[in-house]
Amino acid sequence: MSPTIQKHVCRYAATALTALTCWNCSGDSQAESPIDTIQIGESANIALNLDYTETPLLDSLVLDCYGTDTLHLVHSIDKKSFNLDLFPSDNWKFNAKLYANASLMQEGEVTTALEAGSAVSLKIPMHALIGFVYVKIPIGFGNPAGIKSGEMKLTSEEDTYTYPMVFDSDNVTFTSDKLKLNRKYHISLSMQDENGKAIFSLEDDFTLDETTPIPSFQIASLRSKIELAIDIAKEVNVQIPLTIPAMKRSPNVNDIVISEFFLNANKSDSTQFNFVEFYNGSTDTLVLDKCTFGKTSDTDGSAEFGAIELPPNEALVVGEAEPADIEGIYKYTESLPAFVKSSSSIVLQCDGAILDSLYYGKADSLITSPIPVHTATSGVRKSTQLNIELWDKRDEPNSWCTDAPTPGVIYACRN
Structure with a gap:
């Protein structure tokens, strides 16, 4: 989805007012109507940046402007600034609100004067009103640990709250409702298999306040250390009763998948390059x-990359350029295979075993519903991206989309 901007502008809609007047009009004859333009003043430009705490489950950013005009604007989650042309006034008030987890989480306000022709840049400091707890734990493609149920319990001096576990593709999540700030909480989190046997448990204490309203518990894998984004107790009580295989191992089928490919880069654009992206959906390195x-499965003409350790939930990008900055792990190859832009196959194999493959482009007698590919030679060029939540249906075209290339970044398709 492209960013949505909703504007409701009251009273005025431009910096100039044009009046059309009909002179000497009658039923028998009509003279041409002269156009008289009335200039009511030069506008001021203002750039507003919202200074808020990074928040998971962010819904939207809302800005209300009060002055000679009244405006109500809503931004989607990928924009945190507003740029406006406004009428001059001695008293413009800007009220910003951040909504996350279906609640008003943070709010901020500034007041300023705007002079005609001026350019003003302001930062709106946002203050947390409430908080919530969000825990996301990768469980790997196919849930090899056999997790079936779980709950999160939060306890303060005044209240106790219990929240169920929710499956989300190869992750499980625990999300609280809105919580009061300036409270100490004890978290108890547990997961069980289909027989009710404990697989994973965590207990710890933390404080919710304005500086840490959303303590995101970052758990990279059931097999890895737990990192907490808050000031917590010195020791975290973590128990993993399940017998766990080695953290580092060779890949099997359905451990690693082709998650994005871009084979139609504009050579005149230095920011674009052809690449193929692979995603580790297991819980091991x-x-x-x-x-x-x-x-094809024939390695002649294939690209080879040296030994790499790919952590769980990380992406490996193999491409024909050396970008200055990229998410995930990047490997440069001098000889990217000569894939046909309109239709071809991509086959990944390690040590002689095929781990993943796909066919894109045109339908044929064998494949009637190929994966979509963007082949435009002018304008915006797009990569083909897998909706990672549909990893087990990746042979179906509806599990893929075409969008602006995002090498190293894994997320569900936007269109």
Whole structure:
């Protein structure tokens, strides 16, 4: 989805007012109507940046402007600034609100004077009103640990809250309702298998306040250390009763998938380059050795990348350029396979075993519903991206979309 901006502008809609007047009009004859433009003043430009705490489950940013005009604007989650042309006034008030987890979470306000022709840049400091707890735990493609149920319990001096576990593709999540700030809480989190046997548990204490209204518990894997984004107790009580295999191992089928490919880069645009992206959906660090990808299972003409340790929930990007900054792990290859832009196959194999493959482009007698690909030679060029939540249906075209390339970034398709 592209960013949505809703504007409701009252009383005035521009910096100039044009009046059309009909002179000497009658039923028999009509003279041409002269156009008289009435200038009511030069506008001021103001840039507003919202200074808020990074928040998971962010819904929207809302800005209300009060002055010679009244405006109500709503931004989607990928924009945190507003740029406006407004009428001059000695008293403009800007009220910003941040909504997350379906609640008003943070709010801020500034007042300023705007002079005609001026350019003003302001930062609106946002203050937390309430908080919530959000825990996301990757469980790996296919849920190999067999997690079936779980709950999160939050206890303060005044209240006790219990929240169920929710499955989200290869993750489970625990999300609280809105919570009061300036409170100490005890968190108890547990997960069980289908027989009710404990698989994972965590207990700890933390404080919600204005500086940490959303303490996001970052758990990279059931097999890894737990990192907390808050000032917590010195020791975290974590129990993993399940017998767990080695953290580092060779990949198996359905451990690693092709998650994005871009094979139609504009050579005149230095920011674009052809690449193929692979995603580790397991709960282990995969040791990729003797791995190649190409158009067929025949390794002739395929690209080879050296030994790599790919952590769980990380992306590996293999491309034909050396970008200055990129998410995930990047490997440069001098000889990216000569994939046909309109239709071809991509095959990933390691140590002689095919781990994943796909066919994109045009339908044929064998594949009637290929994965979509963007082949435009002018304008915006798009990559093909997997909705990672549909990893087990990745042979279906509806599990993919075309959008602006995002090498190293994994998220559900926007369109």
